[in-house]
Amino acid sequence: MASPVDLLLPEQLPVSARMMDAARLGLIITAASEAVATYCGYPLHQRLDVVESVAGRGGAYLWLRGAAVRQVTRVEVRGVPRAAGTYALESSGRGRIVARGEDWPFTGTWTKGVSSTPLNPQDTGEVVVTYDSGWVTPGQRALDAALVVDLPASIQLAAVEVVVAAVSRDGKPGDAASESIGDTSMSYFAGEDGGRTALPSTARQLLAAYRRRR
Known part of the structure; x- marks a missing residue:
């Protein structure tokens, strides 16, 4: 079979x-x-409604672990869906999503102190992407x-x-x-x-x- x-x-x-x-x-x-x-x-095979949490790097891009991304159907940031017009699939082969307008949040560790700054981006589950991929x-x-x-x-x-x-x-x-x-x-x-x-x-x-x- x-x-x-x-x-x-x-x-x-x-x-x-x-x-x-x-x-x-x-x-x-x-x-x-x-x-x-x-x-x-x-x-490589077609997969529909793949749900993947990704690390937020605090900039314009998100990077999916999957590739051959056909379309992104949903992005949630800390449980809140992002409007479809606020992001776009920029590279299918590399699984790269670009933000339009507001950057993606940084998720991970921060330096200690009053004015903490981003240190190491980590997949904390705060940014979740649903997409279709493959053929x-x-x-x-x-x-x-x-x-x-x-x-x-x-x-x-x-x-x-x-x-x-x-x-x-x-x-x-x-x-x-x-x-x-x-x-x-x-x-x-x-x-x-x-x-x-x-x-x-x-x-x-x-x-x-x-x-x-x-």
Whole structure:
């Protein structure tokens, strides 16, 4: 059965990658999809009415932990809703909300004394944002035929690359960079730190525009 996080379905894979047990292939697709989302730094599947408390830094911006933000539906400051016209989603990819008019309050610790000043911003639960994020995945479409897939093609293709690579090394040891057995040679992918990674370089290139960087 498909999972909402699945970035592709078996029929989107090359025939050679589909020739294995269906349950095993489904597990690989879900695991590969989770690996892609982890690499990007945020959930990729559509999530509606996400409620997140954020730290107020006392300036014009709020920074959500999520990304691929489609719309902000509500902002509450100390239990009081902010009017929709007093803020705007400035960056979907970075989850950045800008205040229009009054700045966001500072939440966190202050210096001691008569004239205390902001010290360390903290998530105190005083600023709460509700928003929609992510894209409709093929997995979500398989579970609800009323949905329309809008996941970017680059992400879908990257997921295909990851699944094909995972299928090709399924059952092989993952603790060696390369191995030769008779006339057979196996190679594994090197990560940015020199270690091995589940994502081939082609997939990482396709995902570059969607990877969240602080």
